[in-house]
Amino acid sequence: MDKNGAILGLQPPWMNSAGFMGFLPQPSPIGTLPFGAFVTNPISLTPRNPARNRAVVQYPGGFLLHTGHPNPGLKSILKNYQQKWEHLTLPVWSHLLVQTAYECQQMVRVLEDVENVTAIELSLPPGLTNKDQVDLIQAATGELPVFVCIPVDVLEIRLVEQLPALGVAGIVLSAARGMITQNGKNINGRLYGPALFPQLMRALCDLKGFGVLIIAGCGVFSLEQGEAALAAGASAVQLDALCWRF
Numbered sequence: 001m002d003k004n005g006a007i008l009g010l011q012p013p014w015m016n017s018a019g020f021m022g023f024l025p026q027p028s029p030i031g032t033l034p035f036g037a038f039v040t041n042p043i044s045l046t047p048r049n050p051a052r053n054r055a056v057v058q059y060p061g062g063f064l065l066h067t068g069h070p071n072p073g074l075k076s077i078l079k080n081y082q083q084k085w086e087h088l089t090l091p092v093w094s095h096l097l098v099q100t101a102y103e104c105q106q107m108v109r110v111l112e113d114v115e116n117v118t119a120i121e122l123s124l125p126p127g128l129t130n131k132d133q134v135d136l137i138q139a140a141t142g143e144l145p146v147f148v149c150i151p152v153d154v155l156e157i158r159l160v161e162q163l164p165a166l167g168v169a170g171i172v173l174s175a176a177r178g179m180i181t182q183n184g185k186n187i188n189g190r191l192y193g194p195a196l197f198p199q200l201m202r203a204l205c206d207l208k209g210f211g212v213l214i215i216a217g218c219g220v221f222s223l224e225q226g227e228a229a230l231a232a233g234a235s236a237v238q239l240d241a242l243c244w245r246f
Contacts, residue, residue, distance in 0.1 A: 010036040010091075010236055014226065017174070017217050017240035018042050018095035018121060018149075019069070023081045025090055029242045030223050038090045039121060039238065040077075044097040045107055047073040055187050057180045062193015063241070064180050069097055074107055082114055091118040093147070099125060101139035112143045119145045121172060133159055137166050145169035151176050152199050152218055155206060163212050170213030173203050175240065192241040194221040204232040 014028070015037045025038040051068025071077065085092045094111050098104040104122070111117050122140050124133055133156075140146045146168050150156070153176035160171065175190040176199065196219030207214050216229035217238040226237040 012036045013230060013234075013236035015039055015093070015236060015238050016243050017238040018123075019067075020240050020243040023077060024084060025088065026243065029239060030226075033223065035090060036236070037093055037118070038088065039093045040095050041071060042069040042095050042097045042123065043071055043074055043077055043107070044069070045074055045103045047071070047076070048097070053187070055182075055189065057182055057187055057189075059180060061195025062191055064178055064187060064189040064191055066187060066189030071097075074110065078110070078114065085117065086115040088116060092116050093119040093121050095121040095123065095149075096140070097123055098136060098139075101135045104136050104139035108140050108142050108144065117144065119147060119169070121147050121149060123149045123174075126177065130156075130158060130162075134162060134166065137163070137168060141167045147172050147213075147215065149174040149217070152196060152203050153177070155203055160207065160210050160212070164210070168212060170215060170235065171207065172215045172217040172238065173200055173207075175218040192218070194219060194225075197221070197225055200229060201232055204229060204234055208233055 012034055013036055015035050016039050018039045019041055023040050028035050048071050050070040051066055054068060055066050057064045094117050096107055108120060120140055147170045148168055149172045152173045175192055178191045179186050179188045200216055200219040213235040215236045215238055216234035218240060220226045220229060220237055220239055221242050229237050
């Protein structure tokens, strides 16, 4: 049994990142390496359309992705997938996209009654004040453990220090945000690819000793890199764009 996953209650300590497997699990991209949990695509309270300026732009070491996280909303997703989730052998982590504490609380209370949903992943909108961040996190806390997604390039130590007192189970070091100019236009989005791995390892080192579990949620593109992240203190590893390899 892997000691990292045992601390988290997750065996084996591997899973997908939100946004890379849809709303039902797919086979692991690393050979026969099994996943210990399944993370849903991002879910909002109400339906969300694709971004008008959605894009995929390659660069050396990875790619920038901007989609707007389109999804049909929580009610529709549960109508289509709740029974399937309840019969999965893998525990389900629901990844939430929220704008207000009210939205967050409403979604979490519904998901607490869904069998086999065992954790909440919470994305914080960019640009929030510390107070607004704390309000969203407090709204998410309840019966299910909460894992807060923090971009690997934006480690707000003040927020990290507050997380244990807020009852947060852990942090997911998620993909960095960036911008690329193409055809004279600036394109913003998330950055994915092996070029993020050194940043991930640095962040794992910086977050030791804060009293929360850390999940390596970006930059891992091989079994060896995942094992290195676990050895550096990650309690689990999430695979993102690697899941899209054919």
